[in-house]
Amino acid sequence: MNKNYFEVIRPGINTTFQDQGRKSLYHIGIPFSGVMDNRNFLIANKLVGNEFNFPVIEFAYQGPQLKYFGDKINISITGDVKFVLKKSKDVIDGTCYKSFTLENGDELDIISTNKSVYGYLAIGGELDVKYQWSSCSTNTKANIGANDGKKLAINQKINILKINENLSHKNLNYVNTKIENIRVIKGTNFDYFSENGKDIFFKKEFIVSKLSDRMGMRLEGPEIENIVDTNIKSEGLIKGVIQVPADGNPIIMLSDHGTIGGYPKIGVVISADYDKLVQLTPGSKVKFKEVDLSSAENLFRLYDLETQNLISQI
Amino acid sequence: MIKNISNLGDAALYCDFGKDVNKDTNTKVIRYFKSIQKKNILGINNLTPSYNKLIVSFDLKITNFKTLKKEIENLDLINSETISNKRIEIPVCCDEQFSLDIKRLEEKLKIGREKIYENFFNRDFFCYMTGFIAGMPFLGDLDKNMRAKRLETPRVKVPKGSVGLTEQFANIYTFESPGGWNIIGNTPIDIFDSSKEFNPNLINPGDLIIFKSINKDQFLNYNE
Numbered sequence: 001m002n003k004n005y006f007e008v009i010r011p012g013i014n015t016t017f018q019d020q021g022r023k024s025l026y027h028i029g030i031p032f033s034g035v036m037d038n039r040n041f042l043i044a045n046k047l048v049g050n051e052f053n054f055p056v057i058e059f060a061y062q063g064p065q066l067k068y069f070g071d072k073i074n075i076s077i078t079g080d081v082k083f084v085l086k087k088s089k090d091v092i093d094g095t096c097y098k099s100f101t102l103e104n105g106d107e108l109d110i111i112s113t114n115k116s117v118y119g120y121l122a123i124g125g126e127l128d129v130k131y132q133w134s135s136c137s138t139n140t141k142a143n144i145g146a147n148d149g150k151k152l153a154i155n156q157k158i159n160i161l162k163i164n165e166n167l168s169h170k171n172l173n174y175v176n177t178k179i180e181n182i183r184v185i186k187g188t189n190f191d192y193f194s195e196n197g198k199d200i201f202f203k204k205e206f207i208v209s210k211l212s213d214r215m216g217m218r219l220e221g222p223e224i225e226n227i228v229d230t231n232i233k234s235e236g237l238i239k240g241v242i243q244v245p246a247d248g249n250p251i252i253m254l255s256d257h258g259t260i261g262g263y264p265k266i267g268v269v270i271s272a273d274y275d276k277l278v279q280l281t282p283g284s285k286v287k288f289k290e291v292d293l294s295s296a297e298n299l300f301r302l303y304d305l306e307t308q309n310l311i312s313q314i
Numbered sequence: 315m316i317k318n319i320s321n322l323g324d325a326a327l328y329c330d331f332g333k334d335v336n337k338d339t340n341t342k343v344i345r346y347f348k349s350i351q352k353k354n355i356l357g358i359n360n361l362t363p364s365y366n367k368l369i370v371s372f373d374l375k376i377t378n379f380k381t382l383k384k385e386i387e388n389l390d391l392i393n394s395e396t397i398s399n400k401r402i403e404i405p406v407c408c409d410e411q412f413s414l415d416i417k418r419l420e421e422k423l424k425i426g427r428e429k430i431y432e433n434f435f436n437r438d439f440f441c442y443m444t445g446f447i448a449g450m451p452f453l454g455d456l457d458k459n460m461r462a463k464r465l466e467t468p469r470v471k472v473p474k475g476s477v478g479l480t481e482q483f484a485n486i487y488t489f490e491s492p493g494g495w496n497i498i499g500n501t502p503i504d505i506f507d508s509s510k511e512f513n514p515n516l517i518n519p520g521d522l523i524i525f526k527s528i529n530k531d532q533f534l535n536y537n538e
Binding site for chain 1: 320321322323324325326328335347359360361362363364365366367368369371374375378379443444445446447448449450452488489506508511514515518519
Protein backbone atom coordinates (compact mmCIF):
# COMPACT_ATOMS: atom_id res chain seq x y z
CA MET A 1 0.00 0.00 0.00
CA ASN A 2 1.30 3.39 -1.01
CA LYS A 3 0.27 6.09 1.39
CA ASN A 4 1.57 8.94 -0.75
CA TYR A 5 0.08 9.35 -4.21
CA PHE A 6 -1.48 11.60 -6.82
CA GLU A 7 -4.82 10.81 -8.37
CA VAL A 8 -5.25 11.82 -12.01
CA ILE A 9 -8.43 13.86 -12.37
CA ARG A 10 -7.62 14.93 -15.95
CA PRO A 11 -4.64 13.39 -17.75
CA GLY A 12 -3.98 16.19 -20.26
CA ILE A 13 -3.25 15.68 -23.95
CA ASN A 14 0.05 13.85 -24.06
CA THR A 15 1.26 13.30 -20.52
CA THR A 16 4.00 10.72 -19.97
CA PHE A 17 6.76 9.76 -17.56
CA GLN A 18 10.19 10.59 -18.98
CA ASP A 19 13.84 10.66 -17.99
CA GLN A 20 16.94 11.03 -20.16
CA GLY A 21 16.07 8.01 -22.30
CA ARG A 22 17.60 4.64 -23.12
CA LYS A 23 20.88 4.02 -24.88
CA SER A 24 22.39 1.30 -27.05
CA LEU A 25 19.16 -0.07 -28.51
CA TYR A 26 18.92 1.68 -31.89
CA HIS A 27 20.26 -1.44 -33.57
CA ILE A 28 17.18 -3.39 -32.56
CA GLY A 29 14.77 -0.61 -33.37
CA ILE A 30 14.24 1.05 -30.01
CA PRO A 31 14.63 4.83 -30.06
CA PHE A 32 16.29 6.96 -27.40
CA SER A 33 12.98 8.52 -26.23
CA GLY A 34 13.43 10.57 -23.06
CA VAL A 35 12.48 14.16 -22.35
CA MET A 36 12.07 16.46 -25.32
CA ASP A 37 13.51 19.54 -23.57
CA ASN A 38 16.51 18.40 -21.54
CA ARG A 39 17.32 21.73 -19.89
CA ASN A 40 13.85 22.21 -18.44
CA PHE A 41 13.92 18.59 -17.26
CA LEU A 42 17.20 19.05 -15.39
CA ILE A 43 16.05 22.30 -13.78
CA ALA A 44 12.74 20.78 -12.65
CA ASN A 45 14.49 17.93 -10.86
CA LYS A 46 17.08 20.20 -9.21
CA LEU A 47 14.34 22.51 -7.86
CA VAL A 48 12.85 19.67 -5.80
CA GLY A 49 16.18 18.19 -4.73
CA ASN A 50 15.99 15.13 -6.99
CA GLU A 51 18.95 13.45 -8.60
CA PHE A 52 19.48 14.66 -12.15
CA ASN A 53 17.97 11.67 -13.98
CA PHE A 54 14.87 11.09 -11.83
CA PRO A 55 11.64 10.54 -13.78
CA VAL A 56 9.42 13.58 -14.34
CA ILE A 57 5.99 14.05 -15.85
CA GLU A 58 6.16 15.61 -19.31
CA PHE A 59 3.05 17.21 -20.76
CA ALA A 60 2.25 18.89 -24.06
CA TYR A 61 -0.12 21.86 -24.55
CA GLN A 62 -2.56 20.91 -21.79
CA GLY A 63 -1.16 19.40 -18.62
CA PRO A 64 -2.77 17.10 -16.06
CA GLN A 65 -5.03 17.94 -13.14
CA LEU A 66 -3.86 16.03 -10.09
CA LYS A 67 -5.07 15.63 -6.51
CA TYR A 68 -2.51 14.79 -3.87
CA PHE A 69 -2.94 12.46 -0.91
CA GLY A 70 -0.20 11.97 1.67
CA ASP A 71 2.58 13.64 3.62
CA LYS A 72 4.01 17.00 2.61
CA ILE A 73 5.90 16.89 -0.67
CA ASN A 74 7.66 19.41 -2.90
CA ILE A 75 6.96 19.83 -6.59
CA SER A 76 8.14 22.15 -9.35
CA ILE A 77 6.99 23.04 -12.84
CA THR A 78 9.27 24.23 -15.62
CA GLY A 79 8.64 25.54 -19.11
CA ASP A 80 6.28 28.33 -20.10
CA VAL A 81 3.28 27.00 -18.21
CA LYS A 82 0.06 28.34 -16.74
CA PHE A 83 -1.15 26.45 -13.67
CA VAL A 84 -3.02 26.87 -10.41
CA LEU A 85 -2.75 25.33 -7.01
CA LYS A 86 -5.96 24.63 -5.08
CA LYS A 87 -5.37 24.53 -1.32
CA SER A 88 -8.53 24.04 0.76
CA LYS A 89 -10.27 27.40 0.09
CA ASP A 90 -7.49 29.19 -1.78
CA VAL A 91 -6.71 29.09 -5.46
CA ILE A 92 -3.15 30.28 -6.05
CA ASP A 93 -1.70 31.17 -9.44
CA GLY A 94 1.37 29.03 -9.98
CA THR A 95 4.86 30.26 -10.83
CA CYS A 96 7.28 28.22 -12.90
CA TYR A 97 10.92 27.66 -11.83
CA LYS A 98 10.00 27.58 -8.16
CA SER A 99 9.45 24.67 -5.78
CA PHE A 100 6.43 24.60 -3.49
CA THR A 101 4.91 22.21 -1.01
CA LEU A 102 1.74 20.18 -1.45
CA GLU A 103 -0.28 18.89 1.48
CA ASN A 104 -2.90 16.18 1.75
CA GLY A 105 -5.93 17.08 -0.39
CA ASP A 106 -4.22 19.82 -2.44
CA GLU A 107 -4.95 19.98 -6.15
CA LEU A 108 -2.65 20.94 -8.97
CA ASP A 109 -4.24 22.04 -12.23
CA ILE A 110 -1.78 22.46 -15.10
CA ILE A 111 -3.96 24.45 -17.47
CA SER A 112 -1.73 24.91 -20.51
CA THR A 113 1.64 25.71 -21.91
CA ASN A 114 1.73 29.28 -23.20
CA LYS A 115 3.89 29.89 -26.26
CA SER A 116 5.55 26.49 -26.18
CA VAL A 117 4.73 22.79 -26.45
CA TYR A 118 6.29 20.91 -23.52
CA GLY A 119 6.33 21.47 -19.79
CA TYR A 120 7.67 19.42 -16.89
CA LEU A 121 6.40 18.49 -13.46
CA ALA A 122 9.01 17.19 -11.05
CA ILE A 123 7.92 15.51 -7.83
CA GLY A 124 10.39 15.61 -4.92
CA GLY A 125 10.97 11.93 -4.31
CA GLU A 126 11.13 8.51 -5.86
CA LEU A 127 8.20 7.57 -8.08
CA ASP A 128 6.91 4.03 -8.38
CA VAL A 129 7.44 3.58 -12.13
CA LYS A 130 8.60 0.70 -14.26
CA TYR A 131 12.07 0.84 -15.75
CA GLN A 132 12.81 -0.88 -19.03
CA TRP A 133 16.38 -1.06 -20.25
CA SER A 134 17.57 1.37 -17.56
CA SER A 135 15.01 4.05 -18.35
CA CYS A 136 11.42 4.80 -17.41
CA SER A 137 10.85 6.88 -20.55
CA THR A 138 7.47 6.13 -22.05
CA ASN A 139 7.33 5.31 -25.75
CA THR A 140 3.62 5.18 -26.47
CA LYS A 141 4.10 3.89 -30.04
CA ALA A 142 5.93 0.74 -28.91
CA ASN A 143 4.36 0.61 -25.42
CA ILE A 144 7.74 0.66 -23.74
CA GLY A 145 8.58 2.15 -20.36
CA ALA A 146 6.65 3.46 -17.35
CA ASN A 147 2.87 3.12 -17.10
CA ASP A 148 2.94 0.09 -19.45
CA GLY A 149 4.20 2.39 -22.16
CA LYS A 150 1.02 4.46 -22.14
CA LYS A 151 0.02 8.06 -21.55
CA LEU A 152 -1.42 8.96 -18.14
CA ALA A 153 -5.11 8.08 -17.93
CA ILE A 154 -8.03 9.43 -15.93
CA ASN A 155 -8.44 8.06 -12.37
CA GLN A 156 -5.07 6.34 -12.30
CA LYS A 157 -2.64 6.86 -9.43
CA ILE A 158 0.93 8.06 -9.39
CA ASN A 159 2.50 6.34 -6.41
CA ILE A 160 5.42 7.78 -4.53
CA LEU A 161 7.85 5.36 -2.93
CA LYS A 162 9.87 7.85 -0.92
CA ILE A 163 9.54 11.59 -0.30
CA ASN A 164 12.64 13.81 -0.24
CA GLU A 165 13.15 14.94 3.38
CA ASN A 166 14.32 18.45 2.60
CA LEU A 167 11.22 20.60 1.99
CA SER A 168 12.97 23.95 1.73
CA HIS A 169 11.94 26.08 -1.24
CA LYS A 170 14.18 26.87 -4.16
CA ASN A 171 13.80 29.01 -7.24
CA LEU A 172 15.55 30.10 -10.39
CA ASN A 173 15.31 33.26 -12.42
CA TYR A 174 14.89 31.94 -15.94
CA VAL A 175 12.87 32.86 -19.02
CA ASN A 176 12.49 30.57 -22.02
CA THR A 177 13.27 32.26 -25.32
CA LYS A 178 11.80 31.26 -28.64
CA ILE A 179 14.02 30.22 -31.50
CA GLU A 180 13.52 31.58 -35.04
CA ASN A 181 16.63 30.38 -36.78
CA ILE A 182 17.26 26.67 -36.48
CA ARG A 183 20.95 26.03 -36.99
CA VAL A 184 21.78 22.97 -39.05
CA ILE A 185 24.73 21.08 -40.47
CA LYS A 186 24.32 19.95 -44.08
CA GLY A 187 23.03 16.38 -44.34
CA THR A 188 24.58 13.39 -46.05
CA ASN A 189 22.21 13.72 -49.04
CA PHE A 190 22.41 17.50 -49.39
CA ASP A 191 23.47 17.14 -53.02
CA TYR A 192 20.29 15.25 -53.88
CA PHE A 193 18.54 18.62 -54.04
CA SER A 194 18.52 21.14 -56.87
CA GLU A 195 20.36 24.47 -56.51
CA ASN A 196 16.97 26.08 -56.20
CA GLY A 197 15.94 23.49 -53.57
CA LYS A 198 19.08 24.17 -51.50
CA ASP A 199 18.41 27.89 -51.79
CA ILE A 200 14.85 27.45 -50.60
CA PHE A 201 16.02 25.35 -47.65
CA PHE A 202 18.38 28.00 -46.33
CA LYS A 203 16.57 31.18 -47.35
CA LYS A 204 12.82 30.65 -47.16
CA GLU A 205 10.52 30.48 -44.19
CA PHE A 206 8.90 27.23 -43.07
CA ILE A 207 5.87 26.76 -40.87
CA VAL A 208 5.60 24.11 -38.16
CA SER A 209 2.69 21.78 -39.03
CA LYS A 210 0.00 20.51 -36.68
CA LEU A 211 1.12 16.99 -37.57
CA SER A 212 4.03 17.12 -35.15
CA ASP A 213 4.52 14.89 -32.13
CA ARG A 214 7.27 13.20 -30.09
CA MET A 215 8.33 11.23 -33.18
CA GLY A 216 8.81 14.08 -35.55
CA MET A 217 8.12 17.68 -36.51
CA ARG A 218 6.66 18.28 -39.95
CA LEU A 219 7.24 21.58 -41.68
CA GLU A 220 5.38 23.21 -44.53
CA GLY A 221 6.75 25.67 -47.03
CA PRO A 222 7.95 25.96 -50.62
CA GLU A 223 8.75 22.56 -52.09
CA ILE A 224 12.39 21.48 -51.87
CA GLU A 225 13.10 19.89 -55.22
CA ASN A 226 14.98 16.60 -55.33
CA ILE A 227 16.91 15.90 -58.54
CA VAL A 228 18.50 12.54 -57.69
CA ASP A 229 16.14 10.16 -55.89
CA THR A 230 13.36 10.66 -53.36
CA ASN A 231 14.31 7.37 -51.69
CA ILE A 232 17.60 6.07 -50.34
CA LYS A 233 18.47 2.60 -49.10
CA SER A 234 17.06 2.51 -45.58
CA GLU A 235 19.67 3.55 -43.04
CA GLY A 236 19.95 4.74 -39.45
CA LEU A 237 18.48 7.97 -38.17
CA ILE A 238 19.31 10.16 -35.20
CA LYS A 239 17.50 12.90 -33.34
CA GLY A 240 17.53 16.15 -35.33
CA VAL A 241 17.88 14.62 -38.81
CA ILE A 242 15.84 16.52 -41.40
CA GLN A 243 14.44 14.16 -44.03
CA VAL A 244 12.73 15.35 -47.18
CA PRO A 245 10.26 12.80 -48.65
CA ALA A 246 8.85 12.95 -52.17
CA ASP A 247 6.37 15.74 -51.35
CA GLY A 248 9.29 18.13 -50.75
CA ASN A 249 8.31 19.07 -47.17
CA PRO A 250 10.94 18.56 -44.46
CA ILE A 251 10.38 16.33 -41.40
CA ILE A 252 12.67 16.66 -38.37
CA MET A 253 13.26 13.49 -36.33
CA LEU A 254 12.50 13.93 -32.63
CA SER A 255 12.99 11.76 -29.53
CA ASP A 256 10.64 8.84 -30.40
CA HIS A 257 11.67 8.63 -34.10
CA GLY A 258 11.81 5.35 -36.00
CA THR A 259 15.40 4.10 -35.94
CA ILE A 260 15.66 3.52 -39.69
CA GLY A 261 14.46 5.66 -42.56
CA GLY A 262 14.65 5.81 -46.33
CA TYR A 263 14.24 9.49 -47.18
CA PRO A 264 17.14 11.74 -48.18
CA LYS A 265 18.71 13.72 -45.35
CA ILE A 266 19.08 17.41 -46.25
CA GLY A 267 20.40 18.50 -42.85
CA VAL A 268 20.73 17.82 -39.14
CA VAL A 269 19.72 20.27 -36.40
CA ILE A 270 22.68 21.03 -34.12
CA SER A 271 22.54 19.63 -30.58
CA ALA A 272 22.63 23.12 -29.04
CA ASP A 273 19.28 24.02 -30.65
CA TYR A 274 17.34 20.84 -29.91
CA ASP A 275 15.66 21.96 -26.65
CA LYS A 276 14.34 25.10 -28.27
CA LEU A 277 13.37 23.38 -31.51
CA VAL A 278 10.96 20.99 -29.77
CA GLN A 279 9.16 23.90 -28.13
CA LEU A 280 8.03 25.40 -31.45
CA THR A 281 4.24 25.39 -31.61
CA PRO A 282 2.30 24.61 -34.81
CA GLY A 283 2.10 27.72 -36.95
CA SER A 284 5.54 29.00 -35.81
CA LYS A 285 7.70 30.39 -38.59
CA VAL A 286 11.29 29.20 -38.78
CA LYS A 287 14.33 29.50 -41.00
CA PHE A 288 17.27 27.13 -41.32
CA LYS A 289 20.75 28.56 -40.95
CA GLU A 290 23.88 26.66 -41.92
CA VAL A 291 26.76 26.16 -39.51
CA ASP A 292 29.86 23.98 -39.79
CA LEU A 293 30.82 21.15 -37.45
CA SER A 294 33.31 23.05 -35.29
CA SER A 295 30.86 25.94 -34.76
CA ALA A 296 28.17 23.42 -33.82
CA GLU A 297 30.53 21.83 -31.29
CA ASN A 298 31.36 25.23 -29.80
CA LEU A 299 27.70 26.20 -29.65
CA PHE A 300 26.96 22.97 -27.80
CA ARG A 301 29.72 23.70 -25.26
CA LEU A 302 28.15 27.10 -24.66
CA TYR A 303 24.67 25.62 -24.33
CA ASP A 304 25.92 23.00 -21.90
CA LEU A 305 27.86 25.54 -19.84
CA GLU A 306 24.81 27.76 -19.61
CA THR A 307 22.70 24.78 -18.49
CA GLN A 308 25.25 23.83 -15.82
CA ASN A 309 25.36 27.46 -14.64
CA LEU A 310 21.59 27.60 -14.29
CA ILE A 311 21.53 24.37 -12.32
CA SER A 312 24.32 25.52 -10.01
CA GLN A 313 22.30 28.66 -9.19
CA ILE A 314 19.55 26.51 -7.66
CA MET B 315 36.80 -1.53 -45.41
CA ILE B 316 34.78 1.61 -44.65
CA LYS B 317 34.71 3.66 -47.84
CA ASN B 318 34.17 6.95 -46.11
CA ILE B 319 33.45 8.35 -42.65
CA SER B 320 31.66 11.68 -42.46
CA ASN B 321 29.69 13.48 -39.80
CA LEU B 322 25.91 13.23 -39.53
CA GLY B 323 25.19 16.41 -37.61
CA ASP B 324 27.43 17.14 -34.63
CA ALA B 325 26.78 13.96 -32.65
CA ALA B 326 27.08 11.04 -35.07
CA LEU B 327 29.48 9.37 -37.48
CA TYR B 328 28.20 8.21 -40.84
CA CYS B 329 30.20 5.21 -42.01
CA ASP B 330 29.61 4.44 -45.66
CA PHE B 331 30.50 0.96 -46.93
CA GLY B 332 29.68 1.62 -50.59
CA LYS B 333 26.64 1.71 -52.79
CA ASP B 334 25.87 -1.99 -53.11
CA VAL B 335 23.25 -3.73 -51.07
CA ASN B 336 24.38 -7.32 -50.79
CA LYS B 337 25.45 -9.84 -48.20
CA ASP B 338 29.17 -9.10 -48.60
CA THR B 339 28.83 -5.38 -47.93
CA ASN B 340 26.39 -5.99 -45.10
CA THR B 341 28.70 -8.57 -43.50
CA LYS B 342 31.38 -5.86 -43.32
CA VAL B 343 28.89 -3.48 -41.70
CA ILE B 344 27.98 -6.13 -39.13
CA ARG B 345 31.64 -6.91 -38.42
CA TYR B 346 32.31 -3.23 -37.63
CA PHE B 347 29.10 -3.01 -35.61
CA LYS B 348 30.07 -5.99 -33.45
CA SER B 349 33.69 -4.87 -33.10
CA ILE B 350 32.70 -1.40 -31.91
CA GLN B 351 30.03 -2.83 -29.62
CA LYS B 352 32.59 -5.16 -28.04
CA LYS B 353 35.12 -2.39 -27.48
CA ASN B 354 32.73 -0.27 -25.40
CA ILE B 355 34.13 3.05 -26.56
CA LEU B 356 33.51 5.93 -24.16
CA GLY B 357 30.70 8.27 -25.20
CA ILE B 358 29.08 6.10 -27.87
CA ASN B 359 25.31 6.04 -27.33
CA ASN B 360 24.06 3.96 -30.17
CA LEU B 361 25.09 1.98 -33.22
CA THR B 362 22.72 1.56 -36.15
CA PRO B 363 23.88 -0.93 -38.78
CA SER B 364 21.89 -1.04 -42.02
CA TYR B 365 22.40 -2.56 -45.48
CA ASN B 366 25.50 -0.56 -46.36
CA LYS B 367 25.87 2.05 -43.61
CA LEU B 368 26.74 2.18 -39.95
CA ILE B 369 25.73 5.17 -37.88
CA VAL B 370 27.59 5.73 -34.64
CA SER B 371 25.87 8.27 -32.44
CA PHE B 372 27.54 9.71 -29.39
CA ASP B 373 27.19 12.02 -26.41
CA LEU B 374 28.73 15.34 -27.38
CA LYS B 375 29.39 16.06 -23.70
CA ILE B 376 31.82 13.14 -23.56
CA THR B 377 33.45 12.86 -26.97
CA ASN B 378 33.43 14.36 -30.47
CA PHE B 379 33.55 13.50 -34.15
CA LYS B 380 37.31 13.84 -34.58
CA THR B 381 38.20 11.63 -31.62
CA LEU B 382 35.77 8.88 -32.56
CA LYS B 383 36.69 8.96 -36.24
CA LYS B 384 40.28 8.22 -35.27
CA GLU B 385 39.17 5.41 -32.93
CA ILE B 386 37.04 3.78 -35.62
CA GLU B 387 39.76 4.13 -38.27
CA ASN B 388 42.26 2.41 -36.00
CA LEU B 389 39.83 -0.17 -34.69
CA ASP B 390 40.99 -3.76 -34.28
CA LEU B 391 38.32 -5.72 -36.05
CA ILE B 392 37.18 -8.92 -34.42
CA ASN B 393 37.87 -12.03 -36.42
CA SER B 394 34.98 -12.83 -38.79
CA GLU B 395 35.00 -16.45 -37.63
CA THR B 396 34.33 -15.44 -34.04
CA ILE B 397 31.14 -13.62 -34.96
CA SER B 398 28.42 -15.98 -33.82
CA ASN B 399 25.49 -16.06 -36.18
CA LYS B 400 22.48 -18.07 -35.16
CA ARG B 401 20.36 -20.26 -37.44
CA ILE B 402 16.72 -19.81 -36.56
CA GLU B 403 13.61 -21.54 -37.88
CA ILE B 404 10.50 -19.40 -38.00
CA PRO B 405 7.14 -21.17 -38.35
CA VAL B 406 4.76 -19.30 -40.65
CA CYS B 407 1.13 -20.04 -41.40
CA CYS B 408 -0.13 -18.96 -44.83
CA ASP B 409 -3.81 -19.69 -44.23
CA GLU B 410 -6.07 -17.23 -46.08
CA GLN B 411 -6.76 -15.53 -42.76
CA PHE B 412 -3.09 -14.49 -42.50
CA SER B 413 -1.94 -14.37 -46.13
CA LEU B 414 -3.51 -10.96 -46.62
CA ASP B 415 -1.81 -10.04 -49.89
CA ILE B 416 -1.39 -13.40 -51.58
CA LYS B 417 -3.77 -12.44 -54.42
CA ARG B 418 -1.91 -9.20 -54.97
CA LEU B 419 1.40 -11.07 -55.03
CA GLU B 420 0.03 -13.57 -57.58
CA GLU B 421 -1.05 -10.68 -59.80
CA LYS B 422 2.09 -8.61 -59.44
CA LEU B 423 4.57 -11.49 -59.70
CA LYS B 424 2.52 -13.36 -62.29
CA ILE B 425 3.12 -16.70 -60.58
CA GLY B 426 0.75 -18.96 -58.64
CA ARG B 427 0.64 -19.15 -54.85
CA GLU B 428 2.10 -22.67 -54.75
CA LYS B 429 5.20 -21.38 -56.51
CA ILE B 430 5.33 -18.29 -54.25
CA TYR B 431 5.28 -20.48 -51.14
CA GLU B 432 7.87 -22.81 -52.65
CA ASN B 433 10.21 -19.87 -53.23
CA PHE B 434 9.65 -18.60 -49.71
CA PHE B 435 9.85 -21.65 -47.44
CA ASN B 436 12.83 -23.86 -46.57
CA ARG B 437 15.56 -21.58 -47.81
CA ASP B 438 18.14 -19.44 -46.06
CA PHE B 439 17.48 -15.77 -45.46
CA PHE B 440 20.18 -13.47 -44.12
CA CYS B 441 19.33 -10.81 -41.53
CA TYR B 442 20.67 -7.52 -42.87
CA MET B 443 19.42 -5.34 -40.04
CA THR B 444 16.77 -4.97 -37.37
CA GLY B 445 14.83 -1.87 -36.62
CA PHE B 446 12.31 0.69 -37.83
CA ILE B 447 10.04 -0.76 -35.16
CA ALA B 448 11.46 -2.68 -32.21
CA GLY B 449 12.99 -5.99 -33.27
CA MET B 450 11.75 -5.96 -36.89
CA PRO B 451 14.23 -8.00 -38.98
CA PHE B 452 15.01 -7.21 -42.63
CA LEU B 453 15.76 -10.54 -44.30
CA GLY B 454 17.19 -11.18 -47.74
CA ASP B 455 17.37 -12.09 -50.47
CA LEU B 456 14.20 -13.10 -52.23
CA ASP B 457 14.50 -14.63 -55.70
CA LYS B 458 14.34 -12.16 -58.58
CA ASN B 459 10.85 -13.40 -59.56
CA MET B 460 9.55 -12.74 -56.01
CA ARG B 461 10.16 -9.01 -55.87
CA ALA B 462 7.06 -6.85 -55.54
CA LYS B 463 6.71 -3.21 -54.58
CA ARG B 464 5.06 -1.94 -51.42
CA LEU B 465 1.28 -1.54 -51.32
CA GLU B 466 0.17 1.68 -52.98
CA THR B 467 -1.70 2.56 -49.80
CA PRO B 468 -0.06 1.23 -46.64
CA ARG B 469 -2.26 -0.52 -44.07
CA VAL B 470 -3.07 1.48 -40.96
CA LYS B 471 -2.72 -1.70 -38.90
CA VAL B 472 -0.64 -4.71 -39.85
CA PRO B 473 -1.33 -7.53 -37.35
CA LYS B 474 1.45 -8.62 -34.99
CA GLY B 475 3.45 -11.53 -36.34
CA SER B 476 2.73 -10.71 -39.99
CA VAL B 477 5.45 -11.70 -42.44
CA GLY B 478 5.79 -9.23 -45.30
CA LEU B 479 7.61 -9.11 -48.62
CA THR B 480 8.91 -6.08 -50.50
CA GLU B 481 11.51 -6.03 -53.24
CA GLN B 482 14.40 -8.32 -52.23
CA PHE B 483 13.42 -8.52 -48.55
CA ALA B 484 11.10 -10.24 -46.12
CA ASN B 485 10.30 -8.75 -42.72
CA ILE B 486 8.29 -9.62 -39.63
CA TYR B 487 5.99 -7.17 -37.85
CA THR B 488 6.98 -7.60 -34.20
CA PHE B 489 3.87 -5.81 -33.00
CA GLU B 490 0.80 -4.25 -34.59
CA SER B 491 1.97 -1.30 -36.61
CA PRO B 492 1.17 0.66 -39.77
CA GLY B 493 2.97 -0.76 -42.79
CA GLY B 494 2.99 -1.26 -46.53
CA TRP B 495 4.63 -4.65 -47.09
CA ASN B 496 2.86 -7.50 -48.93
CA ILE B 497 1.70 -9.83 -46.17
CA ILE B 498 2.23 -13.49 -46.99
CA GLY B 499 1.56 -15.14 -43.60
CA ASN B 500 1.86 -14.93 -39.83
CA THR B 501 4.15 -16.45 -37.23
CA PRO B 502 2.90 -17.52 -33.78
CA ILE B 503 6.28 -16.92 -32.12
CA ASP B 504 7.36 -13.73 -30.38
CA ILE B 505 10.12 -12.11 -32.43
CA PHE B 506 10.38 -9.29 -29.89
CA ASP B 507 9.76 -9.71 -26.16
CA SER B 508 9.90 -6.40 -24.33
CA SER B 509 9.88 -8.11 -20.93
CA LYS B 510 13.42 -9.36 -21.54
CA GLU B 511 16.16 -7.15 -20.15
CA PHE B 512 18.76 -8.82 -22.39
CA ASN B 513 18.28 -9.81 -26.02
CA PRO B 514 14.62 -8.86 -26.31
CA ASN B 515 14.86 -9.53 -30.04
CA LEU B 516 15.06 -13.08 -31.33
CA ILE B 517 16.79 -12.19 -34.59
CA ASN B 518 20.01 -10.18 -34.88
CA PRO B 519 21.93 -8.82 -37.88
CA GLY B 520 23.96 -11.63 -39.43
CA ASP B 521 21.62 -14.45 -38.35
CA LEU B 522 20.27 -17.01 -40.83
CA ILE B 523 16.51 -17.49 -40.95
CA ILE B 524 14.54 -20.36 -42.46
CA PHE B 525 10.77 -20.09 -42.76
CA LYS B 526 8.88 -23.35 -42.10
CA SER B 527 5.30 -23.81 -43.22
CA ILE B 528 2.71 -24.70 -40.59
CA ASN B 529 -1.04 -25.18 -40.97
CA LYS B 530 -3.74 -23.36 -39.08
CA ASP B 531 -4.10 -26.06 -36.41
CA GLN B 532 -0.40 -25.97 -35.72
CA PHE B 533 -0.56 -22.19 -35.61
CA LEU B 534 -3.42 -22.12 -33.11
CA ASN B 535 -1.86 -24.77 -30.87
CA TYR B 536 1.66 -23.45 -31.10
CA ASN B 537 3.67 -23.68 -27.88
CA GLU B 538 7.11 -22.18 -27.79
